Amino acid sequence: MGSTAQFVILGMLSKEPMTGYDIRKRVKTRMGSFWDINYGQIYPTLRTLEKKGEVTKKVEIMENRPNRKVYSITNKGLNELKKWLLKPAEPESAKIETLLKVAFGEHLSKDEIIKHINEFKARNISRLEDASNIEKEMKAQLKKNEKYFFPLLTFSLGKSLHKAGIEWADTAIELIEKHKNFTKLYENGKNKISKIN
């Protein structure tokens, strides 16, 4: 029913046959910070999809280590994927804990808030670098293989969002640093126990 995980798995398998482990890795690199799927969803879902005949399993016998279970999408699975792809997308959602901590910033000192924002900035820089590196590789191969057209589109949004995050961090720190009444604000926060808004 309403489990997006199954369609992420079908979508990944529509590109090439993979193990559950591969699916996780691929979602991490291809979707960056804009989607995630973990083993707790992948392995049970693969079993459900197999029962429904939407994927097939080929076991590669391994010596002295877990057998590789390589899954492929079936025609039935591809049809289900396409049906889902035609439906309108769910609204975007995000979890930015840094914004939560900034929003409750009256309980923190200037330095503590700036520390949070700098860590936020560092994560955005690191993710921007990751996205740029993969984008570079894909762009080089785009001339030979058209299949990178769509993944590249998603990377361009990722890059823009991370850049926006980095720029915001810089201006936010500036604003906090030159804020004259900050200490007063902080003292108010410290002593306030559920007063009026």
Next chain:
Amino acid sequence: MGSTAQFVILGMLSKEPMTGYDIRKRVKTRMGSFWDINYGQIYPTLRTLEKKGEVTKKVEIMENRPNRKVYSITNKGLNELKKWLLKPAEPESAKIETLLKVAFGEHLSKDEIIKHINEFKARNISRLEDASNIEKEMKAQLKKNEKYFFPLLTFSLGKSLHKAGIEWADTAIELIEKHKNFTKLYENGKNKISKIN
């Protein structure tokens, strides 16, 4: 233990006493699309926090409708909130289903993809408008009341991210529209059943 919901609730109550219903409304308007909390978390968590002595409840008896249960943060709750505020924030996460559908775009027609991107754009425009409106009100009150300083900081990131989304949508549609081999790409996608990458 590791439930962020309780700290969101404590944070909201640190601003003023509220009902569970108020908390939901406030998170929606103040955090926009960057955090969400629903009743399934709010009401059980409020009970837990009450048991732990981190919030207190005052029941306002209502005639012919549910009594209002107004919660306030205690000193103990405020201390727990501050402890959490000092911890490093969890890495950002997001769910952008539109990107998922674009990434699997080889199974869709040009028009179908553009439709998804336009819907994404519309959501971003609407959220940008919401953020701008609330920001405007807050800015007007900032001169009188310093408390809006932090919420305003979060709104500025929200606005930037939505603007980035809108700009991406425009350039993505342009790229798709002028893409010559698109039909070929689509036909390949249509006929491909788990071939090589």
Next chain:
DNA sequence: TGCATATATATCTTTCTGATATATTATAAA
């Protein structure tokens, strides 16, 4: 030699989402 990382599958608990139920009042539309 020891440590970290990568490959690979699996499960389990906690947390979160989304939907639904109940009940009233206020407002807007037919």
Next chain:
DNA sequence: TTTATAATATATCAGAAAGATATATATGCA
């Protein structure tokens, strides 16, 4: 006027997702 639906307010439940942990081996590297 009636009808619908949005807003206020609390509450619960099933299903989905997150996060952590367990197991086992191989490989690279100080």
